[in-house]
Amino acid sequence: MASQRKLHGTWASRWTFILAATGSAVGLGNIWKFPYITGENGGGAFVLVYLLCIALVGIPIMIAEVLIGRRGRQSPINSMRDLALEAGLPKFWGGIGWMGVVAGFLILSFYSVIAGWALHYVFAMADGSFQNITGASSGARFETLLSNKNELIMWHSLFIIMTIGVVIGGVTKGLGNAVRVLMPLLFVLLIVLLIYAVKQGDFMAGFNFLFSFNADKLTWNGVLIALGHAFFTLSLGMGAIMAYGAYMPSEASLSKTVITVGILDTLIALVAGLAIFPVVFATQGIEPSAGPGLLFVSLPVAFGNMPGGLIFGVVFFVLIAIAAWSSAISLIEPGVAYLVESKRFSRLSANILLGFLAWLLGLGTVLSFNDWAEFKPFFGMTMFDFLDYLTANIMLPLCGLLIAIFVGWFMRREHVRKELHVESQAFFDRWFWVVRYVSPVLVGFVFIMLLFGDQI
Numbered sequence: 001m002a003s004q005r006k007l008h009g010t011w012a013s014r015w016t017f018i019l020a021a022t023g024s025a026v027g028l029g030n031i032w033k034f035p036y037i038t039g040e041n042g043g044g045a046f047v048l049v050y051l052l053c054i055a056l057v058g059i060p061i062m063i064a065e066v067l068i069g070r071r072g073r074q075s076p077i078n079s080m081r082d083l084a085l086e087a088g089l090p091k092f093w094g095g096i097g098w099m100g101v102v103a104g105f106l107i108l109s110f111y112s113v114i115a116g117w118a119l120h121y122v123f124a125m126a127d128g129s130f131q132n133i134t135g136a137s138s139g140a141r142f143e144t145l146l147s148n149k150n151e152l153i154m155w156h157s158l159f160i161i162m163t164i165g166v167v168i169g170g171v172t173k174g175l176g177n178a179v180r181v182l183m184p185l186l187f188v189l190l191i192v193l194l195i196y197a198v199k200q201g202d203f204m205a206g207f208n209f210l211f212s213f214n215a216d217k218l219t220w221n222g223v224l225i226a227l228g229h230a231f232f233t234l235s236l237g238m239g240a241i242m243a244y245g246a247y248m249p250s251e252a253s254l255s256k257t258v259i260t261v262g263i264l265d266t267l268i269a270l271v272a273g274l275a276i277f278p279v280v281f282a283t284q285g286i287e288p289s290a291g292p293g294l295l296f297v298s299l300p301v302a303f304g305n306m307p308g309g310l311i312f313g314v315v316f317f318v319l320i321a322i323a324a325w326s327s328a329i330s331l332i333e334p335g336v337a338y339l340v341e342s343k344r345f346s347r348l349s350a351n352i353l354l355g356f357l358a359w360l361l362g363l364g365t366v367l368s369f370n371d372w373a374e375f376k377p378f379f380g381m382t383m384f385d386f387l388d389y390l391t392a393n394i395m396l397p398l399c400g401l402l403i404a405i406f407v408g409w410f411m412r413r414e415h416v417r418k419e420l421h422v423e424s425q426a427f428f429d430r431w432f433w434v435v436r437y438v439s440p441v442l443v444g445f446v447f448i449m450l451l452f453g454d455q456i
């Protein structure tokens with residue numbers, strides 16, 4: 001195992017891990033996806049379920065994942081396989097790692113297309129055409145972008161190249177520093193937007209939409225989406241956090257580290273929601289349920305109508321692109337680490353292979369917004385909708401469920417305790433109980449209700 005550690009390197013300190021894990025966690029999930037799925041699922045009740053999922057399922061399983069990674073010290077596939085063998089389980093438990101790598105690859109394929117939209121908006125903001133824009137024309141501009149597939153493909157390609165460009169150089173270099181500067185900046189800009197939303201938007205309408213509990217609009221499918229999003233937003237259930245855990249120094253406290261990342265991620269999602277919805281409610285021509293375009297339609301209206309807004313707008317979309325970048329890196333790293341460890345690839349060739357395949361698959365997502373918009377062979381969904389649903393709502397929770405069961409029931413207890421040796425006994429007992437009973441039961445229950453339940 002020592003040689004594996006040499007193969008990939010370790011983080012300089014616990015802080016580098018926090019930064020990298022935050023870089024992975026904070027991304028399009030917080031700023032783009034969370035607001036629009038909240039809008040589609042009716043607001044308050046959905047947000048509450050999401051927060052419960054973060055606390056009772058996401059953070060406990062995140063601790064479990066980092067722990068597996070740090071104990072295994074290899075790519076998720078090999079760590080899972082070795083720990084399963086060590087626990088006397090059949091080899092197929094290693095399949096958890098495989099499922100994760102596949103999920104990461106599928107996510108990257110569409111994540112890159114959406115990140116490409118953000119790249120486009122950097123330039124669209126800069127050319128001044130959003131000055132004093134209305135909701136309706138902002139919507140029309142977004143539609144024009146979606147119908148232009150060559151342009152979408154161009155930005156998608158650029159984003160994939162940016163991603164593999166970093167991963168080729170190895171994750172431990174460069175990334176940590178970038179994230180240290182950029183994440184706080186992103187947060188500051190979100191606060192600027194929040195102030196705008198308070199002053200110019202319909203803040204109370206936005207606030208109530210996010211936080212008033214209205215169970216009528218919640219379905220079991222909505223609960224599954226909230227649960228799936230808890231995994232997606234914390235980068236769980238696909239090995240990203242496991243792979244990063246493998247590079248974590250052995251002395252660092254897992255609980256503090258993970259809870260810090262979880263809180264930062266949640267905070268950023270909520271602030272993004274509070275910045276976006278007041279603008280939506282104050283602007284004609286935008287509905288909360290606008291779907292994937294919500295961020296790209298509503299925020300330009302805010303930027304276009306505030307003093308100095310276009311400059312803020314440029315900076316904001318640059319930061320979104322960067323947040324997406326630091327997440328995309330962690331989507332591809334598990335697969336790359338595996339090819340390097342076990343299939344004798346160089347980092348360069350592993351990146352080129354996986355990057356190319358994700359790019360190719362991403363073309364299906366590009367077409368989902370134009371030529372293939374009505375082509376819905378996947379359970380009535382476009383390819384983009386299907387890949388998103390399959391990964392976030394099925395694969396990640398399923399993988400997370402298996403990870404909780406593995407750590408809670410099968411991994412040798414003394415090994416689990418050893419990775420958490422700096423944690424107090426009381427913390428350990430509570431966490432262990434949650435991972436053993438609460439998280440798996442909740443995830444299992446949601447799956448079952450989705451299959452058999454109807455409206456709540």
Ligand code: PHE
Pocket residue numbers: 024025026027028029030104107231232233234235236238240327328330331
């Ligand atoms: N957590 C990232 C986000 O919220 C997305 C992601 C999912 C990254 C899974 C890595 C793994 O944008």
Ligand code: NA
Pocket residue numbers: 024025026027029030232233234235265
């Ligand atoms: Na996130």
